[in-house]
Amino acid sequence: MDSKQKVLMKGNEALAEAAIQAGCHHFFGYPITPQTEVAAYMAKRLPKIGGTYLQAESEVAAINMVYGAAAAGVRAMTSSSSPGISLKSEGISYMAASDLPCLIVNVQRGSPGLGGIQPSQADYWQATRAPGHGDLHILVFAPASIQEMVDMVFKAFELADTYRMPAMIFADGMLGQMMEPVVFPEKEVKQFDKFSWATCGHQGKRKHNIVNSLILQPDELERLVVERFKRYEVVKANHTECEEYLLDDAEYVIVAYGATSRIAKSAINAARDKGIKVGLIRPKTLWPYPSGVVAKAAEHAKAFMSVEMSMGQMVDDVRLAVNGKVPVYFFGHTGGIVPTPFEVLEQIEKMAGGAL
C-alpha cells in the first residue's frame, strides 16, 4: 500500500472511524480512560452525518440504549474499559438472549476493581467465559495492530449481523492510545435485511415483532438456548481465526494475543537468532478459540507458554487444547505492567533449557 494513502491514527480514533464506515451511526457510551477518544470521535462525527451520539448517565444505561437501537434494526455500538464492561454485563446477557447484534469495545485497563489505567488483558475470562450471566457466547476479536483493529470492526459488525449476536473488540490501553499507519478498506458494506425480526415499524404489513429475553416456560427457554448453541457451533466451525508464525519446525510454542503478541514476536525473533526453534500462535478470535491449531502444534512441540498481561487466564484455553500432552507454562505481568521482549526471551531460553 502506498504510504501516501496511509494516515497515522490512534487506535481509539481508528476504531470509531472504522465503525462509522461500517455503517454504525448509533453510539452510546460513558467516558472512561483509556478509551475516551472513541466516544470523543463519535461525538464529533456522528451529528454531522445524521447519526446519534449519546453520552448516557451510566454504562448500564448506555448498553441498554444499544439494546434498543439494535432491536430497532440499526448497527449500534458502545465502548468502555474494564470496570465499565462489568457494568454492561447485564445488558450484554440480555442482548445475547434477545439475539441482537451489536459491537462492544473493551479497551482494557489494570484491574480488578477500579484498578489502574495502564494496559491489561485481565478481562479474558470475562470476555470468553462470562460476558454476562447465563449460557451464552459473544464473538471476541483480539487485534494486535491499529490496522487490524480497523479490519476487525468491519468483520465484527458483519458476523454480529449474520449470526445475530453481540461482538466485542478486545483491545487494551496500549492499542487504544498508540498511533500507527492505517488504511481504511474501500469496500461496500454488506446490508442486512432485519425487517423479519427488528422492531422497526411495519405499517401494518406484517405481524409485529417482539424482542424479548424473558421466557418463563423452561422447555421453551431450553429450546431457544439449544438452538442458539447450534448457531455457536456454526460460528466455531467457520470463523475461528489465528496467525501462525514460525510454527512449522517449532519445538516450543508461545501463545499470545493482542499487544502482547507483538512483544512475543520480537522475543521469538531474538530466540531464533540464538538457535531456539520457537514459534507463535496468535489467536485473532478469542471466542471462538483456535483450539484446533493449538492441539495440532501439541503433536510436535515440546512445550507451550502463554504470555499475557494477566495472572494467567488464556493459559486455561491453551491447557484445554494441549490436553496434557506436553507442559504448558505461563509468563505475564498484571496491573498495567507491559512485559518486555527481553523478559519473554529470558523465559523462552529457560523453557528451552528445561529450567521452568
Place this chain on the structure above:
Amino acid sequence: MDNHVVLAGFGGQGVLFAGKIMAYAGLMEDKNVSWLPSYGPEMRGGTANCSVCLSKDPIGSPLVLAPDLLIAMNLPSYEKFIDAVAPGGIAVVDSSLVDQRTSRTDITCCYVPATTLADKKGLKGLANMILLGKALEQTKFASWDAVEQAVLKCIPPKKQHLAQPNLEAIKLGMSL
C-alpha cells in the same frame, strides 16, 4: 537504521507533536512506525512523554524502554530518562530548562538552549522543533523532504500558516 525514541517534557511544550512529526516522517519513507503517548497521572503536572519507533521491520513493542534517541525538554524528564538511554545513544536536552550535565560518557549528549533561542529568534513556543532539528542532524532519522512533508501533514489545514515557522525552527536546530 531503526530509531527508538523517547520525547519528554511538560504538557504544552509539544513533545507529543514533535513525536508525531517523527512518526509521519518515517511513514513518508515507507517505514513501519508507531507512536505511543504516556496517558497516566504523570501527564497532570509532571512529564508528558511519548515513545516513537521507526523501523524497516514490523514493530514489536511500541513502548521504548532503552531509547537510542532521547529528547528531554525539562528537568523531571531529563532525570527520569537520561540513564535509560542505550549505550551509544544520543540525548538532545533543552539546556534553557535543564541545568544539569550528565556524567555518562557512553552516550552523546547535546545541550541546546532551545527555549531561549526560540524566544530570541521570534519562534516562541517552537523549542520542540529546534530540538527535533538537532535530533535530525544527529541521527538522520529521516530525509529533509520527509520531515517537510510530515510537518505539512501534521498541521491542520486551517493552521497551515504555522508550517513555515515550524520548518524554520527545525532548520535552526539542524544548524546548531
